[in-house]
Amino acid sequence: MSELILLRGLPGSGKTTLAGVLSEAGMYPVFSVDDYFTDETGHYEFRFQENHLAYKKCEEGVKRAMQQGAGKIILHNTFTMEWEMEPYFKLASEYDYRLHVVTVENRHGSQNVHDIPYEHVERMREKYTLKL
Numbered sequence: 001m002s003e004l005i006l007l008r009g010l011p012g013s014g015k016t017t018l019a020g021v022l023s024e025a026g027m028y029p030v031f032s033v034d035d036y037f038t039d040e041t042g043h044y045e046f047r048f049q050e051n052h053l054a055y056k057k058c059e060e061g062v063k064r065a066m067q068q069g070a071g072k073i074i075l076h077n078t079f080t081m082e083w084e085m086e087p088y089f090k091l092a093s094e095y096d097y098r099l100h101v102v103t104v105e106n107r108h109g110s111q112n113v114h115d116i117p118y119e120h121v122e123r124m125r126e127k128y129t130l131k132l
Contacts, residue, residue: 001098003071003072005075008102010106018104029073031073033055058077
């Protein structure tokens with residue numbers, strides 16, 4: 001069975017690093033909303049007014065990988081609220097992918113690489129939901 005792995009967590013938790021590990025050196029596709037805001041040189045510039053486009057592009061990439069039969073797909077985003085994951089739940093069901101949702105915590109003490117202010121991360125933490 002094919003696998004869809006959603007990595008969720010606050011900025012700086014290590015989602016991107018873990019996604020790289022799970023991709024087995026690029027053997028499996030990795031997607032993130034951040035990809036939309038990162039240019040070919042690695043420079044990241046968030047543009048709030050384009051955020052909906054970034055989410056759509058990410059979802060389309062995952063769908064395309066499923067259509068191509070990728071054995072494992074890794075997706076890393078903050079996913080602070082449950083509804084943000086719903087499109088991927090539907091895709092996993094539609095394309096018969098086993099779904100894994102993994103919460104990544106910052107136990108290593110790193111800062112987020114996108115320089116998101118602490119106050120903003122704290123607001124994200126306050127609305128972060130867990131399914132019990």
